[in-house]
Amino acid sequence: MFDSHFAYIVNNPISSIAVFVTVLPLTLTIVRRAFVDQSLRLLFCYLLAKLVIDLAMLHLASNRTNNIIFYNLSIPLFYALLGGMFYFKFEGRSQRRFLIASIIGLFFFCAWDVVNSNQDLHNMREHRVVLYSKTVEGVLMILLILLYFYELIKSLQIPNLLTFPFFWICSGLLLYYSSLIFIAPVIHYAYTWNNTMDLGITEFIPSIFEIICALLFSVGIYHYSPKDYAKQ
Amino acid sequence: MQNSEELKWALLIASLAMLAMAFCMIAFVMYYQKRRFEEEKRISDIEKNYNRLLLDTALNSEETERRRIAQDLHDDIGTMLSLTKLSLNQLSKLVGNSGDEKEESIMKKSQSLVEETILHVRRITRDLVPTTLERFGLMEAIEEFIHKLEEDNNLVIAFQSNTEEFPRQGQKLELTLYRIMQELVNNAIKHASCTKIDIVLEIDEEMIGLRVTDNGVGFDPEKIKESNLAGLGLLGIESRLAIVNGTVQYEQPAKGGSSAIARIPVNPASGNKPEPLHPFRRERVNI
Numbered sequence: 001m002f003d004s005h006f007a008y009i010v011n012n013p014i015s016s017i018a019v020f021v022t023v024l025p026l027t028l029t030i031v032r033r034a035f036v037d038q039s040l041r042l043l044f045c046y047l048l049a050k051l052v053i054d055l056a057m058l059h060l061a062s063n064r065t066n067n068i069i070f071y072n073l074s075i076p077l078f079y080a081l082l083g084g085m086f087y088f089k090f091e092g093r094s095q096r097r098f099l100i101a102s103i104i105g106l107f108f109f110c111a112w113d114v115v116n117s118n119q120d121l122h123n124m125r126e127h128r129v130v131l132y133s134k135t136v137e138g139v140l141m142i143l144l145i146l147l148y149f150y151e152l153i154k155s156l157q158i159p160n161l162l163t164f165p166f167f168w169i170c171s172g173l174l175l176y177y178s179s180l181i182f183i184a185p186v187i188h189y190a191y192t193w194n195n196t197m198d199l200g201i202t203e204f205i206p207s208i209f210e211i212i213c214a215l216l217f218s219v220g221i222y223h224y225s226p227k228d229y230a231k232q
Numbered sequence: 233m234q235n236s237e238e239l240k241w242a243l244l245i246a247s248l249a250m251l252a253m254a255f256c257m258i259a260f261v262m263y264y265q266k267r268r269f270e271e272e273k274r275i276s277d278i279e280k281n282y283n284r285l286l287l288d289t290a291l292n293s294e295e296t297e298r299r300r301i302a303q304d305l306h307d308d309i310g311t312m313l314s315l316t317k318l319s320l321n322q323l324s325k326l327v328g329n330s331g332d333e334k335e336e337s338i339m340k341k342s343q344s345l346v347e348e349t350i351l352h353v354r355r356i357t358r359d360l361v362p363t364t365l366e367r368f369g370l371m372e373a374i375e376e377f378i379h380k381l382e383e384d385n386n387l388v389i390a391f392q393s394n395t396e397e398f399p400r401q402g403q404k405l406e407l408t409l410y411r412i413m414q415e416l417v418n419n420a421i422k423h424a425s426c427t428k429i430d431i432v433l434e435i436d437e438e439m440i441g442l443r444v445t446d447n448g449v450g451f452d453p454e455k456i457k458e459s460n461l462a463g464l465g466l467l468g469i470e471s472r473l474a475i476v477n478g479t480v481q482y483e484q485p486a487k488g489g490s491s492a493i494a495r496i497p498v499n500p501a502s503g504n505k506p507e508p509l510h511p512f513r514r515e516r517v518n519i
Contacts, residue, residue, distance in 0.1 A: 153261060186243060202243045
């Protein structure tokens with residue numbers, strides 16, 4: 001029953017690990033009761049959504065069905081969930097407004113990008129990856145992370161960053177989006193049904209950093225303590 | 233084909249460069265945050281030391297001033313009063329020979345007033361500078377203080393120590409403990425309406441503990457601090473303790489009253505015997 005799935009996992013070990021490694025921060029969130037914190041609750045939702053979408057994509061990929069629609073639709077959803085975490089971290093009203101505007105803006109931009117990147121929306125077999133949205137998402141996320149780091153340094157409220165959960169989460173996201181930002185537009189040309197473009201090792205870089213990101217999330221969640229919830 | 237290879241390399245290099253930047257950014261945030269915290273801590277330490285120095289200087293000045301007043305009282309007023317007493321004695325003999333009873337009674341009254349004034353001046357001088365403390369040590373000074381208080385008030389003051397021979401400590405430490413004891417006992421008399429005060433002095437290898445317990449009305453130190461009623465008393469105790477790295481803790485015993493425990497790290501007196509704190513010598517105090 002699962003022969004095709006096993007075959008796919010064996011043939012694509014790195015991208016498969018990137019799917020299943022999400023279980024680790026998810027489990028830790030439940031064990032450490034990290035969802036008490038509003039930001040970490042959104043991270044929990046993100047991880048859950050990511051696991052479901054990734055599993056769906058893995059299932060379709062192992063049955064040789066085009067799954068890119070999930071990838072495209074996940075962009076505004078993931079940005080809303082990950083960016084939403086910063087809503088509870090930023091204290092300035094202007095930053096919060098920018099965040100909400102960027103979430104709404106990316107949603108519409110992504111919709112336009114899907115239409116722009118696919119001449120025939122009903123043809124799921126030839127559905128292609130969006131050209132700009134993933135890069136824009138990466139730029140926005142990096143911007144949010146840098147803004148947060150700036151506020152963190154300015155406020156001097158966290159004496160030891162190595163035990164501060166959100167620092168690890170931001171570090172994981174920063175590495176993941178940095179690894180993806182140049183590759184994302186090229187994926188539009190590489191991931192087609194009749195693929196003629198081989199990216200070589202570069203193709204695995206986002207998956208490798210997706211795994212590292214999940215591990216850093218896990219470290220951050222591991223450091224979370226409900227007792228210190230009010231301090232964070 | 234060649235273009236595809238070039239693109240792959242360009243992508244790889246660009247991604248690696250971006251990742252290197254991300255790593256650098258994370259490392260920078262960690263480093264900068266750590267450095268700023270160290271800097272803040274350094275500034276806070278400097279401020280703390282400066283405040284401590286200010287406090288130390290203020291208390292030194294206070295002790296110097298007390299000594300100067302005591303010295304002036306003894307050297308000037310004390311001497312003049314002694315001379316007045318001598319003169320009155322001589323005059324008393326002359327008046328006694330004249331046989332006028334009224335004059336004799338006025339003379340005796342004057343003599344008794346002068347004697348009383350001399351005693352008052354001595355008491356004030358002793359209160360200003362605890363000479364017993366420097367000469368004989370903390371236990372003797374406390375005992376003398378209790379003895380004087382019991383004479384003047386209708387109070388029972390008990391004093392006990394866990395050692396018979398209390399080892400001599402540094403001048404500053406002994407004076408601090410003595411002044412704190414004075415302040416706590418005076419507070420108990422003034423505000424607690426107590427009839428009994430227990431003073432316990434304990435020493436171990438590391439700490440000296442001074443506990444003053446009374447059976448009065450008791451008080452909540454937190455409420456007093458919040459309502460700015462602490463005045464110079466409690467604040468003075470805390471200031472004195474801050475200089476010698478001591479702490480103070482207030483308790484409300486179940487049986488009523490209040491209890492204050494001051495704890496100070498042991499600081500034995502140096503090898504040479506300290507200069508006696510004599511109120512009758514003009515010298516600068518270095519506590």
